[in-house]
Amino acid sequence: MRYTDIAIIGGGLAGSTAAAMLGRAGISALLVDPHEVYPFDFRVEKLSGDTQLDRFYRTGIADSVLRSATHDGENWIARFGYLLDKKPSRQFGIMYDALIMAIRAEIPKPAELVYAKVTDVSTSDDRQKITLSNGEAISARLVVLANGLNVGLRRNLGIERQVISACHSISIGFDLAPVGRAAFAFPALTYFSERPSERIPYLTLFPVGNKMRANLFAYREADDPWLREMRHKPVETMNAALPRLRRITGEYTVSGEVKIRPADLYVCTGYRRPGIVLVGDAFATTCPVTGTGTDKVLSDVTQLCNVHIPAWLATERMNAAKIASYYEDPVKQACDAWSMAKAFSFRKVTLDRGIYWRTQRLARFLAWFGEGSLRRLRKAISAESKAHAHSSSSSSSSSSSSLSSSA
Template identity: 65%
Template sequence: MTRYTDIAIIGGGLAGSITAAMLGKAGVSAILVDPHAVYPPDFRIEKISGPEQIGRFRRTGVADLALRRATLAPENWIARFGYVLDRAPVHQYGILYDALVAAVREEIPESVGRIVAKAAAITPGEDRQSVVLSNGETLSARLVVFANGLNVSLRHALGITRTITSPAHSISVGFDLEPVGRPAFPFPAMTYFQERAGARVPYVTLFPIGDRMRANLFAYRAVDDPWLRAVRRNPAETLDAALPGLRRITGDYAVNGEVKVRPADLIVTSGYRMPGVVLVGDAFCTTCPVTGTGSDKVFTDVERLCNVHIPRWLATDGMSEAKIATFYDDPVKIACDAWSLKKAWNFRSVSIGTGPHWLAQRWARFAVSLGRGVWHRLAGRPLSAYSSSSSSSSSSSLSSSA
């Protein structure tokens, strides 16, 4: 059995689901292929924040339901060395990745076909692409959108290769944090930055998802570092050792539930310029979760593809390599990819670099946060360091080594 469509979308995570929703709303014939009828829990994007990132999401036209279901934190405390430097007004939305995907999928119109299967093989061409599915069906599409993240076997069969440019560039650790001896933490959300470069932990961010306080801890460690076993077995003790001043602000805390650990490689793709096939999101290239720019790349890729390029491609016959190249050469996409990659390398260097230059960079960032806090206080936003009477940790000095 062969089904015909204009667009076949391979992968139903965030990128694929947004693509399906956008095309469906625009009246474009599309079919979404993913092995999961309901997207399973996955430790990926858990927070959308800042006016630029939220703006990119809203430009897709499918953000409203997801943001309504997320938990808004209107203020984020910035802290280091056991002191609150600033209480920054923000719009920060916490939502688990599977819930985010589920909300976006609800935006997909019924006109978009959905097939619960895997793409097993694809034959690209200048006019139509043939996609063989694991359930025995075949799709005939003018364009195939690869939005299947790190699943590479199908792309390898097409001669698309991936190169790891920085293995285990960073490690992400996710868990729930709960206060001990008190009903709630004193902050709506908080980003607590490193106290010393040698800990190789740039920061932990704490933010609400429903009635839970979620923690995303980031580290620059090798995948065989004993630290990873320690954080899985004794997450609270490991967090204390890396950021000893944290309890001064949070008070006593305990880690609740499963600890999830995800190494992230930086990967670039080659051989992707071909007729009839386009790659978006992590299928094209990866970024570092420490910088929080992964969702920016997804939103930018999909918005440009669906709002700009696909309408132009469908307006004329064929789906040549020259057509597809206009997406990869889109200056907005190129700028976003370059910005994300630059942040990935710069944040790592600033966090763990040992030379005078990087030491100065860390103190400069500290001074900027402190200055913003003073400005907010003078503008009528009182700033006071919260000190827990129940905390047994000694306070850290602001003059401690960066």
């Protein structure tokens, strides 16, 4: 039997980040995951936006981890084949397996990794017992369940999930390469759908190392023949769905395998139990289209590790009433509600043909266009001011030289 304060089940984004934070805080923790080298998994492939990155920095490991990612610096916004804006970007591309390994490299003692599968969990108000596939057992004061979409352990504990929206969206990932050129003209690109009938909210292109990664999102059924066409003939299928995209990208080809992942929206029920707390997708999922899934994971983990676990360890026992403070945390609840609301509003603004949502689409287009126009105008004024200042400086220098020569 191994003893620890915290046992974390699942070594993905939520679990590995929690282990790194607890280790940095000097809290004894064991991270249990079967993969010593994390395998490829089509999940988070970039960290972006001020809010998300600010959440990541609250973990204390962002600076080190982001050194393994690719910062693009500028993101082009386009629709209908027109470039609307060239926006400064805090966007970092990194494949999920590389992200997890970079986070694990930041796990210090007294936190440790255990490479095994969890076969059983039993909980109580006092200590929790975890049985591993290698025959070992762990006794912990608290279990953090961070095993994502895996439902087996949750069901053994009587925790079920309630599906809110089955196959809410589809995520499609692949590498894109220019034809006849060494590189694309843009550092990164977000291209929005041209028409609701294609059921595509947007395509995002961003660099990961020396490759241009593509994430295409769609609102379709899991058995839609369009997905089969996208897997086997991606260039032709994209050209049909986004016919004016090539005005921005030029001709392109798809290299490597096309990955497709449907996403259900669900929340767990029966999770208020002694000795165990759920984080990230183990608690509830969100829609990858909105990009808020990483926000939700980071919100869960930072609140749990920075606020609740230190307070819980300061007193005896781990009863359900004590752990309820995490689920009732206003920061967590606000992030969960925002994430879920955005999942449904983004779908409506993409698909709904009612006058309100048509107006929303037009308003977004005009906002991007207006912001881009103002940015271009400010750059032009700045360039003209610099040119005028340089001209004045040159004239002054010439006059001084003439006077000096005359003297």
